[in-house]
Amino acid sequence: MTMTDPAGLRRVYERGTLDEADVGTAWFPLLHEWFETAAADPQVLEPNAVQLATVDATGAPSVRTVLAKGIDERGVVFYTNYASAKARDLEAEPRAAIAFVWLAQQRQVRITGSVTKVSRERTEEYFASRPRESQLGAWASPQSQVVGSRAVLDEQLAEVSRRFADDAAVPAPPNWGGYLLEPDAVEFWQGRTGRLHDRIRLRRANETWVRERLAP
């Protein structure tokens, strides 16, 4: 079977430019603006999807996609299983990196920082807003564990559906909740022609943020 040669895929990046004045001295306003642009563009599927990188106790890296469910001046919040592989990583090394990539805008935002669990109240409030099917799925899935078959998961879902059948509200599982990534560096990337892209980073240094342009 033939395969599209990825070496032959090539696109010109000319949708925009980024200069120091666009970035200013705080990371949130521009992330907010870029996120709004992506969210308003029907070409962008899942504008809140980020790649989340963690390392385990031995320094071995892992990356996976999660959905940002809170973005404000404090940082980026995502929700997951507190017994998952990523949660084990964060227990051992509570720092992480995420990347938003909005290909329709030829933009990327990279964030690194420290990670803490959000309050139980915040987790419960968010969990209550999820569709019931997702709530039951969170109870049914021992995320990151090896399971014998699809049937095992379907049976666990049937079991939790019976358990909560009479309850109006499904509570948040104790081993499920949010994490807040608090940035210590945020890099904005805008694709430019000739691969001479714009990269501008804000990095926390003591109580201030240092703005730097990076070579592409």
Ligand SMILES: Cc1cc2nc3c(=O)[nH]c(=O)nc-3n(C[C@H](O)[C@H](O)[C@H](O)COP(=O)(O)O)c2cc1C
């Ligand atoms: C588009 C997309 C969105 C996802 N969102 C989440 C999420 O918000 N939370 C989550 O725990 N996993 C999410 N996943 C699944 C993760 O990528 C991953 O498979 C799972 O969290 C287990 O990762 P781990 O074994 O490294 O802990 C998403 C996957 C995709 C492709």
